[in-house]
Structures are given as C-alpha cells and as structure tokens.
Amino acid sequence: MKTQAAKRNTKNLALKGTAVQSSTLSYTYGAANAIDGIRYAPGVASSCSITAYQLNPWWRLDLLDSYKIYKVTVTNRADGWLEQTAGVEIRIGNSLENNGNNNPRCGVTSLVPAGSSVSFSCGGMKGRYVNMYLPNIQQYLTLCEVEVYGYRARTGQNLALKGTAVQSSTHSIYGASNAIDGIRYAPGKASSCSHTLNDLSPWWRLDLLDIYYVYNVTVTNRADCCLEQTTGVEIRIGNSLENNGNNNPRCAVTSLAPAGSSVSFSCGEMNGRYVNMYIPNIEAFLTLCEVEVYGTVKKQVVRVQVKAAENVDEAELKELVLKKVDFILLI
Template sequence: MKMTCSSYKFTSGFTRTSDVIVESYTMSLKQGVEVLVTLLLLNATYRCSALINLARGKPATASSVYGPLPGVAADGLPYTDWKHGSCFAVREGDNHPWWQVDLEAYSRIIDVAVTSRSDCCPERLHDFTIEVFTKNPATEIGTRATVCGTYNGAVTVPGQTVNVKCIRSVKGRYVRLKGRKNGSGDLLQFCEVKVFGSIVDGVHNAAKFNLARGKPAIASSVYGPLPGVAADGLPYTDWKHGSCFAVIEGDNHPWWQVDLEAYSRINDVAVTSRSDCCPERLHDFTIEVFTKNPATEIGARATLCGTYNGAVTVPGQTVNVKCIWSVKGRYVRLKGRKNGSGDLLQFCEVKVFGSIVDGVHNAAKFNLARGKPATASSVYGPLPGVAADGLPYTDWKHGSCFAVIEGDNHPWWQVDLEAYSSIIDVAVTSRSDCCPERLHDFTLEVFTKNPATEHSAKATLCGTYNGAVTVPGKTVNVKCVRPVKGRYVRLKGRKNGTGDLLQFCEVKVFGYVS
C-alpha cells in the first residue's frame, strides 16, 4: 500500500513533516512473525523528517527586474508587502517572465510553495509552471527542463501561499518559476518561494553549501551595522539597506570572524564588495580557519585557507578565495590589512562554502528555528516569524523584534521546526534599544503535536529562565535539563502586572533533526 508520512508514525520515533510517498510491504518469516519493512521511494527512512527549504538564501535570477533583486524572494523573511523590499516583480513589458533559484546542490524536489503579495495585487501570481534543471538554462543553451508541476488560475487572497506538489520527485539544481503574460498591464509578482526537498548525494553534487548564513559573527571593531549582517544571506550591497559591514577607520589590524557553530570542511570563501561606493575597501585580505575561537582562546592556531591580493575595483563584485586545500575548523576569519590613513575594511557579504564534518569535534548543534514558521498568542507589530529570521537586528525600528499585545495575560510564542528534532538548548535575545526587562520569567516547552491546534498535545519541559533580563540586547541561554524531542518549541511568558508584555528579538533553537 502507499501512504504519506504525514499520516504515519515510524517505530524509530519520528513523524514526517512533508508529504513523502512511502511503500510498506509485509513479509512473513519462517516463524510466522510479520515484519513491516518500510521503503522510502525517495530516500532512506530518516530523510522523511528532513525535508527543508532548499531555496533559502540561495542566489536567484530572473528574466527582468522591477524593484528589489530576485534574491529577496528566497530570503526566507516573512514580509509580504512591497514597502519592506522583500517582494519581487518583473517589468510590466516582460512577455516571457520567469524567476529562478540556484539551490547550489543537486537536489530532490518534492514541492514548491509560493506566496503572493499581501498589500496589493495577489492576482499577479497566476498560471505558472515549476521547472527543474540540472544545468543552468540561463547560461546553458539547450538545457532540458523537467516539469515539477503547474498552478492554474490566479491567486485571489492577499498574502496567500500556494503549493505546487511535484507530479513525482524531480532531481536537479536549478528551479524555475515560469509565468504567463496575461494581457497589457499584467506582470509576474510574488514575495517568497520555498523549495522543499533534500540534498542528493552523488556525482552530480558539488556538496557546496553556505555554512556561514545566519551564524554569529564578531569583528575587531564595528562602524555601523553589527558584524552579523555580513552573514545574513541577504542580497543588499549598498550601505542604506544596513546589510554591509565596516570596521572603524582607526582600526590598524582589522578582522571579521564567523562562528559556523559546527566543525566543518571549508572549500572556498566568497566575499562581496559594497556596490554604491568604495569597493576598493575590500583589498589584500587573508582567510584563516580555527578549531578554537581565537577571540577568546589565547594561542588558538590558524590554518590558512587562502589570500586575496590587490583591491576590488568593481562595485558589488564577489571575489572568491579557494582554499589551497580543504581546511577543517569551526571559526573562519577574514583578516584585512590597513593601507594608510583613511583606509578601512568594508564588505557586504561573506559566504563560506563547504560541508559539516562528523566526528568528536562536532557537537552537531544547529539553529533549527531559523526561517521556520512561528505563531503567538497575540501580535503587536511585526509578525512572529521575525523572531526566527536569524537577522542580527535587536532594535525595534528594524522590524526584526517581536512583541505580544499589552493586554495578553497568557503570552506565548511558538516555532514549528518542521521536523521531529532533539532540542539541546535555546537562546533568546532581548531588545537592545529599550526595555530588555520585558523578557523575563519564561518557560520553554517542546511538543510533538501543535498545541495551538491540538488541545490534547502534551508539553515536555526543556527548561526555565527566572528573573528579568537587564542588559539591552543580551542573549540568554536555557539549556534543556536533558535533550528533549519534538517538533514545536514554545516560549511561554508570565504576565507581571499592568503594562508588562512579552518582547524579544530572536530565538535560536539548537539541536539536530532526529
């Protein structure tokens, strides 16, 4: 018989998060004992819980561009109105519109979710086809498309997400959304594309992933936005968007460093210069890799990945440093060189390509919450998902902090990890420009079923935080009493008198998919 994992719980203890076809066969042994052998047609059994959004933060292109660059439709951010700059559109005169994402790895595509604009014109998302390619059809003439599926008609609900489930699992690297021009004035427009599936091991796969995206970063000094913006994966390369980083002018030994949060094999590093000014500020740098944090561990030894000599002269250019050989470590440091008075180190994005290494060095802890859907007991201001966007902003004006309404007497915030997982600890960051004490006396609970819809869902306690946070922008860690398994993680606050409300800027859930 055939079933979907969504209706089946495996004896190994996990339940599925996306519709994956399973075939079950019953075999009789000599003793008459029946053994249920489950064969996943798409991968080994554990893959059932590991369907992820492969498109998040990946490079995108399009047939034409009106407004924000194509990459905003794969930034994973929850904004669905035009003013936030996270929606994409082609030009009105584009008669053969398409948008395409490079997954950067040979993958198995199961289904694709596309979200329409919420403040206007949802019908601009209509009659589209999802195609998958092994080679880039934008550069390789004659590349053949494999159809995943189609969506017929127009979306009529603002901000609606429509799903296209592949007719069968489709393998490839490039996913293209091909629209259809429907008369004068019509144009293709949407706000987010999520491509669900899994990475395929094999000869087609270069096994290159951006390990740095959303990971914590520090620097020798800071002028302007915090160091983490250079690892946010966003496509902005001008200063006004707040996604570029710079050290202070007087920093004579400048460096920027990212913690990959896992022992990894580094193959190469890509660094993007500022596009609206001063690309030459990215010059003569070295990429070093450390097993221990050199900012806190005196004597931590560097392994050289490679160097870039000279200055970048093209605004917004991405330069690649390929490691002399694959280098293993956890911390990647970009070390600049001061070149006279007035010179400073500045760039907009760093991508570290490689793979996670299994072994004793690796705690296998990852932020499972990043980019995952979130809900809350009430909402004041930005939607709950901003607290799991992985961005480093901790002040209200950036729209990346979350709060419940003041009258909410039983406040909670919850993230769906979209996979049955083992939770080890949770980090929560307070607001930095005001009111850190609004994060106080909270409990972290883990559920297998969604307690917002399943009233009988039972909570397993991860841990609690007692008292109030007093330092603006502080991150507090709650380590689970023991590893807790589940899919939904809920932060449950406590109302503390009139005027009190639950507010914070980021939640990271560390663990691994079970």
C-alpha cells in the first residue's frame, strides 16, 4: 500500500503551473506547450515549446507555491533536431535572480533519443520555480513536455494572517495591514498593498503575537508599476524591537521581481516574533502587496520545583504546580 507521500508524488505538479520562456520561435510554440500533458503529438514539434535561436535560452515553470521536488521528466521532440534538448540544466529554487537560472542545479540532460522521456532525481530540492537553461551557447531550446513530481514544501497555515502590522509611515489608503489581508493581487493601482511614504530607511513590521520557527517568507510585488519599491528589501526576523525590529538577524534580501509575482525565501528555522521588511540607508517608498510567513510555534518548557510535605495528596500537589506556572507566566 502506498503512503500518503508516495500518492502525492504521483501527480504531475506542472499541469497546475504557468510557464514562460526567453523568446518564442512562433506563436504556435509557446512555453505552455511543455506543460499541456501531451508528451508526444505527430507533426513538426507538435505540442512542444521552442525558443528563438539565441544565446542562453531558457524556459521557466512557476509551480505557484514552494514544493519538495523529487523527480523531473523531460520529453524530446520526435521529428529531429535532438540537440535542442541536450545539455539543458535543470534548476530548482525560489529565486528569480537571472530569471531563475541561478537557482541550484538538479541535473543536466544528455542527448535524448527522438520522442523519448528521461527522468532526473532531484532528491527533494525545494523551490517554486523549475528552469530549463542552456548556458553559454547560441541555440534553440525545445521541450515537448516537462513533468514535475513532489509535494508541498511548507506545512501549516500562513501565520501572517493572524498577526498585526505597522510601518514607518503610510501613503494615502495603503496601510500596513493590506500586506497581510490574504490577497496577493487585486486589479488597480497598488490595490490591496501596503505603501509607505518616501522615507529614509522605510520599514514594515509584522507581529506574529508569539515566537515561531520561521521556515519560509513569501513576498508579492505590485502588478501595476514601480517594481523597485519591493527591491532590495531586507527580511529580518527576531524578538527584539530595537531600531523598530530592524536590527534583528537577516534572512534574505529581495531582488527585482516581475510585476505581480511572488517570491519565496527560505529562512532555515530562524526564530522570532517579529518579521520586518526594511530598506536601509536610502530614501524610498516601500510597497508590499502580500507578505506570507510559514513556520511552527517555538515550544517553551517551564520547569517548576515544588517542595511538598509527605502528606500532600495528588490534587493538592497539582494545585501547587498550577499556581507556580501561573506565577511564572505573569512575570
């Protein structure tokens, strides 16, 4: 009998994602062809994606969430030009730096027989983006199907939804709480986003109301303009409110992300109550359309020493312990 994890790994995650590529040979060979569920269709590169002939061509799948990826399967075209699927680096991660092509590498394709499918084991690599990348060569990149198998990397609920938020200042109607309203994108001018004034070292702070181990932080950019307002933001996590929480340890720094996109950052179990977004040492607006935080509560052990006489029964001992615990929680 298959385990629940094994059952989850049998579903092709790519079918629910979206795809883009560095260029398109003609309108019939779009990036989405490689995730249409059709490994092979008769005809000239039928149902395949093909880029133009270019330097460093790439194709990127957005899984729309972060997953642990165990297997990637690539299918080659059946009508010739097999080299267009050879030497392709499979890269997986959460960064969109260099269009996602700088993420860690799972494998590299060799010359794949016509119309055949080859699978690569990725050992549970974590990421939202799966890239196919031909570096340092001028070539077409053809993919007749890309399949991705794994399961969701993060567990639990978005902790930010139960928290509260403040920011260094507020531009018009764009309050801090807009970034934790559960709406990644709404049409309109910075709709449902938080937005500071043009401050020196602007910041936004989320109070999780408890101490958590934070595994993952996802930031969504605005879709209408001004992408630099979510660029160069330091993600800081900790328990201190010194300098408004901006002196807490740093998890990551955001780079320029496409309009309306969400980028996830792994924070490796950093623990803290506060999650800050901070642009230090420059005068800028800070805009956040959504901030999501995933992790688990940090359990705290309280040791209580009770001195009791030999004639104290179990009920009385329990009452003494509870009084001690209540006292500790109050101080």
